Amino acid sequence: MMLGFLNSAARVGNKTLRIASSILAMLMLVFASYSILDTWYTERMAFSNWELVAYRPVSGDGTLSREMFDELSKINPDVVGWITVYGTNIDYPILQGPDDLYYVNRDIYGNSTLSGSIYLQSANSSDFSDEFNLLYGHHFDNGAMFGDVAKYTDPDFFDGHREGELITKDGICYLNFFVCIETDAYDSNIYGVTTIRDKMEDELLPTARKQVFFPLQVKGTSLDGDDEDEDPLGKGRPDHDWLLALSTCDDAETDGRVVIIADVTEGEESRTPSSGTASTGELRPGEGKWAVLNLMCVVFTLCCIVPFCMRYVNFRKEQIKTAEILGTVGVILASVVSLLLFRLTENMRSPMTLRDYWTPFMIFIFASALLVTALTDRKKKQRAQED
Structure with missing residues (x-):
């Protein structure tokens, strides 16, 4: 039984x-x-589609196209510019919301999306008139949005992708990236900063000397801190020169951030990339x-x-x-x-x-x-x- x-x-x-x-x-x-x-x-949608790239505000002769800017403004009045980094997947319109969370999960059309948008921090002026301007973007392993920013921790990638351009309502500016910094989301020397002289020289650069991945040169000036009398930001540069920072998440740490900073100079027209090769955008492992x-x-x-x-x-x-x-x-x-x-x-x-x-x-x-x-x-x- x-x-x-x-x-x-x-x-x-x-x-x-x-x-x-x-x-x-x-x-x-x-x-x-x-x-x-x-x-x-999500990752496919994070790339700029052909329809959106067609609105890039540059005319056939390479000069600023105000008509295209007006068209972008019709799509979303929060559009303040367009950023392109040569040889990377970074080629997006820039938006600015009422706070730094508004466009974290919204695209240019106002639709909810995990990829979000590239956006200017709310503390900055929408016309990029501040000395220090900060852009945010999500990190994707396939290089979408600001996924390629994390690759700047590799010196070889950095050397091959140091140039880009920023298009604003007032004209076209050239970008020359000169430093890559590993930090966290609570670094007050970077986030919330809008001026160069008050914060950058006294606080950011001493921090950067400890966090920067490799010594770089900006206009012949070293950033590795070997000479305390050096002027890392070049005090003798024209007053209209300013800095643009691109910030994204660092997957290796919960609150980690990778930030690259570019020296910005005013230009007249969009120019042909002089270095780097375009990323394929193929899916690849982290x-x-x-x-x-x-x-x-x-x-x-x-x-x-x-x-x-x-x-x-x-x-x-x-x-x-x-x-x-x-x-x-x-x-x-x-x-x-x-x-x-x-x-x-x-x-x-x-x-x-x-x-x-x-x-x-x-x-x-x-x-x-x-x-x-x-x-x-x-x-x-x-x-x-x-x-």
């Missing part, structure tokens, strides 16, 4: 486990598919970290092979059917793909993070292997009952 009860309970438990595994696998597949599509859509969830997915996917291995060990006792062979091939293929993807996208010598761009793909592969395992086991049980 007791033995029969235990056998019945075991069968119910096995059936419940198979159903739960199948449901879990399908839910994971749905979640992973949604995450992949949502990430793809840099400088590896995801622990991805490693867990690889391990769990490999574990799905174990039941199939046990069946082949006992192949003399039970006949292996075609469905089980196909299931084995499917799980092995999923394991190989999982291992290769992890090997190509993750560097375990880098700092660890919970998830990254590739996590939904790894979950999708694991869920596929789990579903194949559950379905194959179900086929085996059905065959056993028929026999």
Whole structure:
């Protein structure tokens, strides 16, 4: 009596486990598919589309097109300029909201979007008349929005992408980036600053000497602080020269920020880029970290092979059917793909993070292997009952 009860309970438990595994696998597949599509859509939408780029306020001869500026203002009256950094994906209109959160999750059309907009801090004048102006933009690993700003921590990338231009309602200005700083979101020497002389020389540059990734030169002046008598910002420059900073998130730290600062000079027309090559904008893994969830997915996917291995060990006792062979091939293929993807996208010598761009793909592969395992086991049980 007791033995029969235990056998019945075991069968119910096995059936419940198979159903739960199948449901879990399908839910994971749905979640992973949604995450992949949502990430793809968000990052694709983060790039300037052709329709928007057509409104770039530059005429055929390279001079400022006030007509195009008027058209941009009709789309959104908060448009205050356009920024282009040669050889990067940075080619966007600039907006300015009533506060520094308004355009965090709004596009130029006023629609809600995770990519947000490139926007000028609310403390600055909309005509860029301040000595120090700060632009915000989200960081995307594929280079959209201000994703390429984080790449300036690489000296080679910095040297190849030091030039750009800022288009305002008053004309075209040339940008020459001269420093890259790693800081945090609460650095009062950068955020909320609108003047150069009061803050920049006394507070920002001494801080930058500690945080800057590599010594750079601006008009022959060193920023590495070797000579305390040097003038890092060039006091003898014309009064109309000013600075423009681009700020984005640093994925390696929760409140980390990467800021690049450009010396701005007035120009007459849009000029041909003299350095750098355009980024392809292809999807690529995040840099400088590896995801622990991805490693867990690889391990769990490999574990799905174990039941199939046990069946082949006992192949003399039970006949292996075609469905089980196909299931084995499917799980092995999923394991190989999982291992290769992890090997190509993750560097375990880098700092660890919970998830990254590739996590939904790894979950999708694991869920596929789990579903194949559950379905194959179900086929085996059905065959056993028929026999």
